[in-house]
Amino acid sequence: MAAAAGSGTPREEEGPSGEAAAPQPQAPTSAPGARLSRLPLARVKALVKADPDVTLAGQEAIFILARAAELFVETIAKDAYCCAQQGKRKTLQRRDLDNAIEAVDEFAFLEGTLD
Amino acid sequence: MAERPEDLNLPNAVITRIIKEALPDGVNISKEARSAISRAASVFVLYATSCANNFAMKGKRKTLNASDVLSAMEEMEFQRFVTPLKEALEEQKKKDKDKKTDPEEQDKSRDEDNEEDEERLEEEEQNEEEEVDN
Numbered sequence: 489m490a491a492a493a494g495s496g497t498p499r500e501e502e503g504p505s506g507e508a509a510a511p512q513p514q515a516p517t518s519a520p521g522a523r524l525s526r527l528p529l530a531r532v533k534a535l536v537k538a539d540p541d542v543t544l545a546g547q548e549a550i551f552i553l554a555r556a557a558e559l560f561v562e563t564i565a566k567d568a569y570c571c572a573q574q575g576k577r578k579t580l581q582r583r584d585l586d587n588a589i590e591a592v593d594e595f596a597f598l599e600g601t602l603d
Numbered sequence: 604m605a606e607r608p609e610d611l612n613l614p615n616a617v618i619t620r621i622i623k624e625a626l627p628d629g630v631n632i633s634k635e636a637r638s639a640i641s642r643a644a645s646v647f648v649l650y651a652t653s654c655a656n657n658f659a660m661k662g663k664r665k666t667l668n669a670s671d672v673l674s675a676m677e678e679m680e681f682q683r684f685v686t687p688l689k690e691a692l693e694e695q696k697k698k699d700k701d702k703k704t705d706p707e708e709q710d711k712s713r714d715e716d717n718e719e720d721e722e723r724l725e726e727e728e729q730n731e732e733e734e735v736d737n
Contacts (some may be wrong), residue, residue: 535648548669553693559684560647562625582635594680601646602639
């Protein structure tokens with residue numbers, strides 16, 4: 489059971505809260521440290537399944553969605569940080585995020601969804 | 604207890620780590636901001652899924668594939684993600700090929716290799732049967 493099916497499908501036993509023991513990501517690839525931040529594919533799959541219009545999703549699609557979400561988190565964190573910097577603060581606040589969402593066109597889809 | 608899709612959060616620990624790695628040393632993030640970013644990531648996946656599904660349907664396919672997701676990224680104006688995503692995909696494929704040379708892994712890989720859409724969302728298959736009213 490520990491040897492879960494091949495390409496990067498971590499254990500899918502997490503409860504709904506998901507706070508329990510942060511799942512250890514798969515072993516990093518050649519670049520140490522660069523691959524430690526990996527969203528579990530099971531969670532991403534759960535989100536994809538939540539869409540009633542989706543019939544099936546290939547494993548590669550799930551994998552890319554997970555990776556895209558990681559890139560998205562990086563991107564929005566950096567953009568929000570620019571706002572915090574302008575406030576000369578060293579802690580990112582919720583309002584920095586709101587400002588980034590308002591300021592950046594690509595984040596428009598988030599408007600109204602985070603409240 | 605009905606959960607909205609956005610409530611399907613991604614693990615806090617991983618989200619926090621990604622954020623910390625994206626930001627310079629010494630920069631912190633408030634709990635509210637982190638939680639909001641986590642929700643945003645969930646919304647992102649939902650939105651991307653929906654976009655990708657449109658491309659799949661246009662191609663008269665029932666299975667979301669990688670190129671659907673890449674097309675969705677462009678549609679969502681996240682073109683800058685496309686190249687790193689393609690690279691990640693190549694890397695993953697290479698890893699899978701490497702695993703194939705390991706005889707212990709061969710049986711498992713073979714299953715995954717027959718069709719790339721082995722991730723059957725079986726619940727959806729049943730739902731599909733129920734919802735056939737065009």
